[in-house]
Amino acid sequence: MKFLAYFVLVCFFTVPLVEGRVRHYKWEVKYEFKSPDCYKKLAITINGRTPGPSIIAQKGDTIIVELKNSLLTENVAIHWHGIRQVGTPWFDGTEGVTQCPILPGNTFVYKFIVDRPGTYLYHAHYGMQREAGLYGSIRVSLPDGESEPFWYDYDRSIILTDWYHNSTYEQAAGLSSKSFVWVGEPQSILIQGKGRFDCSTPGIRAGLCNATNPECTPYALTVIPQKTYRLRIGSLTALSALSFEIEGHNMTVVEADGHYVEPFVVKNLFIYSGETYSVLVTANQDPSRNYWASAKIVSRPSNTTNGLAIFNYYPNHPRRNPPTFPPLRPHWNDTEPRLAQSIAMKSHKGYIHPPPQTSDRVIVMLNTQNRINGNVRWSVNNISYNLPHTPYLIALKHNLTHAFDPSPPPDGYNFANYDIYSVPKNVNATTRTGIYRLKFNTTVDIILQNANKMDPNNSETHPWHLHGHDFWVVGYGKGKFDKTKDPKNYNLVNPIMKNTVAVHPYGWTALRFLANNPGVWAFHCHIEFHFFMGMGVVFEEGIEKLGSLPTSIMGCGDTKGFHRP
Amino acid sequence: MKFLAYFVLVCFFTVPLVEGRVRHYKWEVKYEFKSPDCYKKLAITINGRTPGPSIIAQKGDTIIVELKNSLLTENVAIHWHGIRQVGTPWFDGTEGVTQCPILPGNTFVYKFIVDRPGTYLYHAHYGMQREAGLYGSIRVSLPDGESEPFWYDYDRSIILTDWYHNSTYEQAAGLSSKSFVWVGEPQSILIQGKGRFDCSTPGIRAGLCNATNPECTPYALTVIPQKTYRLRIGSLTALSALSFEIEGHNMTVVEADGHYVEPFVVKNLFIYSGETYSVLVTANQDPSRNYWASAKIVSRPSNTTNGLAIFNYYPNHPRRNPPTFPPLRPHWNDTEPRLAQSIAMKSHKGYIHPPPQTSDRVIVMLNTQNRINGNVRWSVNNISYNLPHTPYLIALKHNLTHAFDPSPPPDGYNFANYDIYSVPKNVNATTRTGIYRLKFNTTVDIILQNANKMDPNNSETHPWHLHGHDFWVVGYGKGKFDKTKDPKNYNLVNPIMKNTVAVHPYGWTALRFLANNPGVWAFHCHIEFHFFMGMGVVFEEGIEKLGSLPTSIMGCGDTKGFHRP
Structure with missing residues (x-):
């Protein structure tokens, strides 16, 4: 009973x-x-x-979350994972990308549909x-x-x-x-x-x-x-x-x-x-x-x-x-x-969102483990990410040009000469804060290319998560992606849409998405430690289409005085 | 060698x-x-x-400390203990009293003489x-x-x-x-x-x-x-x-x-x-x-x-x-x-700073252990302190009247009826954020009165630290302070000046200081856990004499947008 x-x-x-x-x-x-x-x-x-x-x-x-930070000395921010935040990119909850952290004692209001x-x-x-x-x-x-x-x-x-x-x-x-x-x-x-x-x-x-x-x-x-x-x-x-x-x-x-x-x-x-x-x-x-x-x-x-x-x-x-x-x-x-x-994993036949049949830009992202100044890091195309302390969204809208590196990261790596099955010949990488600027409403392909770590015979699985979008998963493959042959085998008929997808050991995963959500969006390995060690990038698209940002997201880094009551 | x-x-x-x-x-x-x-x-x-x-x-x-906060998610603030900060009360480094905390990634510049x-x-x-x-x-x-x-x-x-x-x-x-x-x-x-x-x-x-x-x-x-x-x-x-x-x-x-x-x-x-x-x-x-x-x-x-x-x-x-x-x-x-x-501990005879022979105000501070909403706390005159998240100094200069409780804490306790040798009859206290406003250039006496804790036969030693001032230690005594008799035995000839002094178990300690340093100043038990549990107060004096505050101390609570580059 x-x-x-x-x-x-x-x-x-x-x-x-x-x-x-x-x-x-x-x-x-x-x-x-x-x-x-x-x-x-x-x-x-x-x-x-x-x-x-x-x-x-x-x-x-409409979801309204009044978040009170009652930690003693620590700030906080919350991400709404899988919610695209169309029209509210400032409430994506990604510290360093879309908002300043919430200080102890403060209450921050997230509001999104x-x-x-x-x-x-x-x-x-x-x-x-x-x-x-x-x-x-x-x-x-x-x-x-x-x-x-x-x-x-x-x-x-x-x-x-x-x-x-x-x-x-x-x-x-x-x-x-x-x-x-x-x-x-x-x-x-x-x-x-x-x-x-x-x-x-x-x-x-x-x-x-x-x-x-x-x-x-x-x-x-x-x-x-x-x-x-x-x-x-x-x-x-x-x-x-x-x-x-x-x-x-x-x-x-x-x-x-x-x-x-x-x-x-x-x-x-x-x-x-x-x-x-x-x-x-x-x-x-x-x-x-x-x-x-x-x-x-x-x-x-x-x-x-x-x-x-x-x-x-x-x-x-x-x-x-x-x-x-x-x-x-x-x-x-x-x-x-x-x-x-x-x-x-394919789209349900009654619910297929057909993907664009071609893409406007292809970014190949080589996933590697590296060493920077003696520290172990993870990198994309030899660049390891450190989030700046002025959120990109605010820096871009307010032209805070010193807040991050203006030069974009590369769209690929030294493809012909890289052996993904071996320990990297040169383990050195660099830390940069530059971001990918995507032309609004274009179609972007991302090829996640896995490789060997710094120890032999070891390649890990990385689940990559894209903020602000769903993407079509158009292909998986083993070994090194072949940019001539492999795209011919993409599934452009009934690919599943997702926001997180794995790249398997020594393999590649191809994604396609529409850069149609004005804002600034993180794309990163969802393993907490890998992201902490630099495994992520940031996309911007259509930021000019956004109205003024809520000042509640401001107040750190170069935006310290930007908050208005 | x-x-x-x-x-x-x-x-x-x-x-x-x-x-x-x-x-x-x-x-x-x-x-x-x-x-x-x-x-x-x-x-x-x-x-x-x-x-x-x-x-x-x-x-x-002049000391300049450029403090870079490289903690991951935690803010920070540093106090210069014993430095009176005459003319620079905003660089006393007391979070919640004189400044907002320094965010991760930020650099704060302390500058004082x-x-x-x-x-x-x-x-x-x-x-x-x-x-x-x-x-x-x-x-x-x-x-x-x-x-x-x-x-x-x-x-x-x-x-x-x-x-x-x-x-x-x-x-x-x-x-x-x-x-x-x-x-x-x-x-x-x-x-x-x-x-x-x-x-x-x-x-x-x-x-x-x-x-x-x-x-x-x-x-x-x-x-x-x-x-x-x-x-x-x-x-x-x-x-x-x-x-x-x-x-x-x-x-x-x-x-x-x-x-x-x-x-x-x-x-x-x-x-x-x-x-x-x-x-x-x-x-x-x-x-x-x-x-x-x-x-x-x-x-x-x-x-x-x-x-x-x-x-x-x-x-x-x-x-x-x-x-x-x-x-x-x-x-x-x-x-x-x-x-x-x-x-x-007396002042060296060649270096006596004679104290004023009378005081303008006497504040008796009963030190007790209490219970508030089921939590164990420490209190002064039955008020346990919680620092607000808008620093007092900024709130007072900028008339942010909602930042803290406008009513001041009491200058004493129910003196006649309190048995300092027993477990408190009523262990309940309240949490408030009100502060003591001191008339500028007046002489203030503080009597720290110790008492029994919530467990029998136990009275602890509390070292009290005053920010922004040195005080004369004019007397110590055992038992309950007698406001008629005890002041007659004050040492007004060669008392030592200090910024931190102990109140001994079941005893009292009498201090005298000049409220002549414009600013807002914490006065608290220096035991980290006791202060955390509410054992402190805040004094204000001569704040009207201060020019505008540096905006670098702002950016939290009600001062979120006050920072200017």
């Missing part, structure tokens, strides 16, 4: 509420001790919670605060009377993250020191903010780890037998590529980053940081038991325990462990099925 | 350099891993060092950054041709601190949580940034503590036999009251907070956070060995190991341990000698 009550409560809170067209949130950000994986550490919370409150809205709604249904995320976009716990989910439903091209009984959201016991300060100091201390593998994988670290691990300081803390009770997804669930899965890992699986259940992929996918069935879903998917799962297995839901690290040889949740068949107890061992597949090093899933 | 070279080097760098009248420093603040007590943790450094670089200047010099010779300090004055390692010493020498009323061969500076292995964020989150997690006793006492934590302590995470790390080699003060040393000792502990002692050597106290003391001899010097003293020590003991210098926690029952340094008689090896056990005296709980030292 208690569980039924619990269940009804869950339904009540997760069914979209249809109320006004303006959804107003008041959030307070601060540090609190949390034990999401039984190990107590500081987390950045919103209204006392991590993950933060979900934003549940309907297409066309969610103009497309789908599954989105929000998270801090300043320093490495995202992985300190400052994130949550955004779910935008269809307008009344419209329906998706698939059917389900219930709708659930799950965010996957990885979790470190060191603070982001410690990690940042290690990553930016000459001696380079890598962050290592995460201590836990969290499913909807819950994980489980082994408190008997040697070397844990007494009192910090408590296996019986209710905060680390595994997340239970309670299902009614024979019902079909839309599971909206987002990944905001700091580092890890994941394989998500529900023991004994197939999943039908139906949505990716807010776009309908031509449905296909998987046993396990590969998901990279910054991506969202909707899968349909029917509770059609033996209802007398529970099942494991697991999230396993792939693409890196990690010894981190798989993240586990309980796929709980009502009326079984949600904390009753399944009688089986959790799934252990797939092997971390098996790239083929990951590439296959990427390629399988 | 190597040691002689070392010694010469030390002399070269510590003898005041007489160069121009402007001393220009460029400092970069960032996080780095340091092992000051053999345990590796993040520290805030200046140009890679903690303690930061010493400021060595001559009376009348050191108008009195003496021993001073600098340290962060934002959040609890001071105890993360952001501090250093200021030494101001006499003008050419003038000399002190005492003689010495060499001049040395030492800062004493206590050191915690938890981060300030963890401490702050614990202190401000409803469940109230006290910071506990420090892990180490550092002498000039060097301490020694026992790496064999159970529960230390592997790899964090390394007893052979050269960073935790004890500080060695190398002395030449028969020479006399002026030892400038400052305390910037977060919490601890200390007793400093050099085994087998007497110390003659000659300076306190920049004022000459009528010399007196001590075996051990009691020193509270925020105080500075000069003592003369002659190396007149057996020169064939070294001696311990030790700093012991008093006033709290602490199990922290004493801080140890080596008083190294040249040419003995500076790392050769003395053959004796370090001093263990005095007992932590023995209040009498601490009070006796306080009372013994």
Whole structure:
């Protein structure tokens, strides 16, 4: 009976509420001790919670978030991941690109329209605060009377993250020191903010780890037998590529980053940081038991325990462990099925947005690991990025010409002579702050070209996220991109649109997008540490079409006095 | 020979350099891993060092510090402790009182005159950054041709601190949580940034503590036999009251907070956070060995190991341990000698600044521990302080009337009915942001009245620090201050002037100062955690006499757009 009550409560809170067209949130950000994986550490919370409150809205709604920064000495900024911010590029929440950070004690008001249904995320976009716990989910439903091209009984959201016991300060100091201390593998994988670290691990300081803390009770997804669930899965890992699986259940992929996918069935879903998917799962297995839901690290040889949740068949107890061992597949090093899933992702046939058949500009971006002044960095075409402290958007609108390097980064690299399978011959790169200026309303192709790292036989997966746009994923390939041959095989018929896409080890990924959203937009590897180490670029387009900027985004760097009450 | 070279080097760098009248420093603040007590943790450094670089200047010099904030997401501000900032109240460096914090990536220029010779300090004055390692010493020498009323061969500076292995964020989150997690006793006492934590302590995470790390080699003060040393000792502990002692050597106290003391001899010097003293020590003991210098926690029952340094008689090896056990005296709980030292501190007879014989206003400040909305706090007259995010100085000059509570805090408490020896009958207090407005050029008396904490039989020592002024210490007493009788016993003949003074357990301390420095000035307990928990007030005087404020201090709270390039 208690569980039924619990269940009804869950339904009540997760069914979209249809109320006004303006959804107003008041959030307070601060540090609190949390034990999401039984190990107590500081987390950045919103209204006392991590993950933060979900934003549940309907297409066309206006979201207002009054964000109060109650951190002691730290600023903050929040990005609305997947929301294109058409007409409101200043509320994209990207410190250094679209806004100044929000000072302790200050309240900043984000106001934007969610103009497309789908599954989105929000998270801090300043320093490495995202992985300190400052994130949550955004779910935008269809307008009344419209329906998706698939059917389900219930709708659930799950965010996957990885979790470190060191603070982001410690990690940042290690990553930016000459001696380079890598962050290592995460201590836990969290499913909807819950994980489980082994408190008997040697070397844990007494009192910090408590296996019986209710905060680390595994997340239970309670299902009614024979019902079909839309599971909206987002990944905001700091580092890890994941394989998500529900023991004994197939999943039908139906949505990716807010776009309908031509449905296909998987046993396990590969998901990279910054991506969202909707899968349909029917509770059609033996209802007398529970099942494991697991999230396993792939693409890196990690010894981190798989993240586990309980796929709980009502009326079984949600904390009753399944009688089986959790799934252990797939092997971390098996790239083929990951590439296959990427390629399988096509636009739903009833919802194809045809891409332009040609592009106006092609930018090839070689992804490399480098060394600059003795520090390990990541680069694009040998340039490693450091965000300036005067946001580009303001610098460009106000002609603050000294705020960043006026010369643009290159559209390619020394293509003919670069061996992507070897350690770079010359590991040196440079730090610059120049940006790509895109002609408004043109079509731009980006070729993400992967390569070997600074250690032999190692090429990593990088999930690249574009702010302010969705792009068409027009092609994937192995090895070095061939600019003559490969474009002939682009899928220009039914490519999926996304905002985040992986470039696989030693491979390339080709994207096409329309530079039609006036503003300044970051495009970066969504691995927190890689972006921190320089793996990103910035695009500008149509900035002349924007009216005056809200002064609330100003007040740092060269814009220190620009704020008007 | 190597040691002689070392010694010469030390002399070269510590003898005041007489160069121009402007001393220009460029400092970069960032996080780095340091092992000051053999345990590796993040520290805030200046140009890679903690303690930061010493400021060595001559009376009348202009100090310019260009402070670049290279922290990732944190702001910063630095206070010049003991420098009165006559004419430059905006460069006092107190976040929330005199300036907005300095944002990451920004450079702020402090410019002020050191108008009195003496021993001073600098340290962060934002959040609890001071105890993360952001501090250093200021030494101001006499003008050419003038000399002190005492003689010495060499001049040395030492800062004493206590050191915690938890981060300030963890401490702050614990202190401000409803469940109230006290910071506990420090892990180490550092002498000039060097301490020694026992790496064999159970529960230390592997790899964090390394007893052979050269960073935790004890500080060695190398002395030449028969020479006399002026030892400038400052305390910037977060919490601890200390007793400093050099085994087998007497110390003659000659300076306190920049004022000459009528010399007196001590075996051990009691020193509270925020105080500075000069003592003369002659190396007149057996020169064939070294001696311990030790700093012991008093006033709290602490199990922290004493801080140890080596008083190294040249040419003995500076790392050769003395053959004796370090001093263990005095007992932590023995209040009498601490009070006796306080009372013994008089102005040097040749340098008496006579205090006004009467005062215009008496403010009695009852120091209590309280509870507000379930949180543990410290209060003055039942008001616990929270710094607003619009600095008072700017709010007052620019009539930003909503920036803080316009009603002033009370000049006293319910005197007749308060039992200072008992747990408070009513532990509730309130949080307010109102300030004391002092009539310009008036004489103000402050009576700091100590009391019992919220637990029985416990009254702590609080060192109170006044910004922008020195005050005369006109009296100390035990028990409850009697406003009729006690003022008759004030020392109005030769009271010492100081900027920091202790109020002893269950006692009172009476101060007198001239409100003659136009500006807004904090007055607070110098224990980092107590100030964080509300133990402070703010004074304003003569603000109408100030010209326009530099806009570089603006840009936060209600002054967000006030900065002008």
